[in-house]
Amino acid sequence: MEVELRHLRAFVTVATCGTFTAASRELLITQPALTRTIQQLEESVGTRLLERTPHGVEPTEAGGELLGRLRVVLRDLDTALAAAAGNAGLRIGFQWALPDPWASDLLTAFETATGATATLLRRDDIVAALHSGDVDAALVRGEVDASGISGTLLFEEDRLAAVAASAELAARAELDWADLAAHPVVVNTVSGATSPLDWPPENRPAQVIQCGSYDEWLTIIASGRAVGSTTTSAAEAHTHARVAHIPLxxxxxxxxxxxxxxxxxxxxxxxxxxxxxxxxxxxS
Incomplete structure (x- = not known):
């Protein structure tokens, strides 16, 4: 039997939902019909793709590999069909505050020029979102080196120091980049654009505190536990009553x-x- 699109969509839905019950509701077909569809797919590919568990189903090793590939293929197919129907659009991923009003102007210019829609989607793991097809493109700060991902430099932004408003540093009109290394520095390892390697080897921070989000980063600085650096646009978008931003x-x-x-x-x-x-x- 030839594999049809309905087999592939059924498999992805069951694997994603985790149960045949939930998947049948989403696909608007009966559970017996859905079960037969999955069985037909497994017979066609010659291997089991789903294993039953006490809580539902989960992909086998072969099923997991197929699931990852199908998610990309089906998203690309849906994008192509939407474009053919005159409903084209792009989903643009980002991790934290984008330069304003540049980002808004870009989306407006794109929609005016193409008639397509542009939607911003916040994602922490941009590379995973691009590989899975969750987003079509992404606006990202810093370096990204990942296979299967292409990119282009748009522009560069200035940095500001971020310190606790109650700290002595907050009274300074300006700081030098080297000044920050004399204090504990907080680094957002998931989506941040600062690394200890940004300082020369002889002047790197002696203490680095790691966090996983911009909100955590702000909270650590506000508590006085560390200092940090961020872009001017992010500082304007994310204010905190107990965090001061100083030119660098x-x-x-x-x-x-x-x-x-x-x-x-x-x-x-x-x-x-x-x-x-x-x-x-x-x-400017």
Whole structure:
């Protein structure tokens, strides 16, 4: 029997929902019909794809590999069908505050130029979101080196120091990048754009506190446990009553890049979005 699209969508839905009951409700078919569909797929590929557990089902090793590939294929297919129907759009991932009003101007310019929609989606793990097809492209600060991901540098932003408002440093009109290394430095390892390697080897912070989100980063600084650095646009978007932002001398600038799955490099909507991302002017 030939594998049909309905077999693939059924498998992805069952594996994602974790039970045949939930999947049948989502697909609007009976459980016996859904069970037969999965059995037909397993017979066609010649291996078991789902294992029953006390709580439902989960993919086998082969099923897990197939699931990852199918999610990408089906998302690309849905995107192509939407475009053919005149409902084209892009989902743009980001991790934290984007430069404003540049980001808003970019989305407006894209929608005006193409007639397609553009939606911003916050995702911490941008590489995973791009690989899975959860987002079509992403605006990301800092360096990203991942297979299957292409990108282009859009521009660079200045940094500000972030210190507790009650700290002595908060009274300074300006700080040097080297000044921060004399204090504990907090680093957001998931989506941040600062690393101990940003300082020269002879002047790196002696103590580094790691966190996993921008909110955690702000809270640690507000408590006086550490200092940090962020971009000017992020500082404007995320204010905190107990965090002061101070201009920095000699700080490395932060790159903002547009990333996309390499397999979609020829996508005309992505190419147009990239052109506009380079051409839309930033506020000085």
């Amino acid at each position: 001398r000699n700080a490395p600038r932060v790159a903002l890049r547009l990333l996309w799955p390499t397999r979609r490099s020829s996508d005309p909507l992505l190419r147009r979005f990239g052109e506009l991302a380079h051409s839309v002017q930033r506020a």
